[in-house]
Amino acid sequence: MKILNYPHPSLRYPAVPVTKIDERLRTYAKEMIELMYAHKGLGLAAPQVGVPFQLLVLNLSGDPQNRDAAQVWLNPVILDKKGTVEDEEGCLSFPGLYQKVRRAKTVQVQAYDINGVAKEITASDLASRAWQHEIDHLLGVLFIDKMGPVGKLASRTMLKDFERDYAKAQEKGEIPPDAEIEQELAALAATA
Numbered sequence: 346m347k348i349l350n351y352p353h354p355s356l357r358y359p360a361v362p363v364t365k366i367d368e369r370l371r372t373y374a375k376e377m378i379e380l381m382y383a384h385k386g387l388g389l390a391a392p393q394v395g396v397p398f399q400l401l402v403l404n405l406s407g408d409p410q411n412r413d414a415a416q417v418w419l420n421p422v423i424l425d426k427k428g429t430v431e432d433e434e435g436c437l438s439f440p441g442l443y444q445k446v447r448r449a450k451t452v453q454v455q456a457y458d459i460n461g462v463a464k465e466i467t468a469s470d471l472a473s474r475a476w477q478h479e480i481d482h483l484l485g486v487l488f489i490d491k492m493g494p495v496g497k498l499a500s501r502t503m504l505k506d507f508e509r510d511y512a513k514a515q516e517k518g519e520i521p522p523d524a525e526i527e528q529e530l531a532a533l534a535a536t537a
């Protein structure tokens with residue numbers, strides 16, 4: 346398992362709800378937590394590792410080393426949003442790209458824990474931002490979609506670089522053609 350960079354099609358594939366919590370799902374979650382800490386992220390969504398499931402991991406402590414803070418959530422839904430705040434945001438699928446993104450200051454989320462128990466969570470500020478960012482991933486929505494016009498313009502060169510690197514890797518056969526990836530995603534999604 347590894348983190349996929351933009352513009353890998355998995356990042357745009359809408360994740361399907363998890364319907365069974367089994368050993369495979371627990372292994373995905375464990376490996377995603379490892380990757381999140383290895384890359385000093387505060388969250389990681391399954392589509393970022395090529396798994397089209399509504400599964401995400403979070404470390405809301407604000408300390409990228411705090412391993413005790415790891416959380417696993419399934420099938421999250423935002424029930425309510427309040428206020429807005431603009432702040433700098435990054436994404437493990439866009440290494441080195443940081444731009445301001447406007448998000449709700451507070452969100453109320455419903456999600457299932459790894460034991461399948463439904464929970465309601467109220468999150469504010471950094472935690473709220475992380476929840477919104479990761480839930481967006483499950484919908485195939487990326488933080489570049491949420492940037493304002495200035496951020497979008499400032500990101501253009503880096504995005505072109507990511508797109509060029511991806512095309513090169515495909516030419517070299519390091520990444521399969523998009524049609525093949527889409528087929529694999531659909532096959533995996535059917536097993537959620």
Ligand code: ZN
Pocket residue numbers: 435436437438478482
């Ligand atoms: Zn992200």
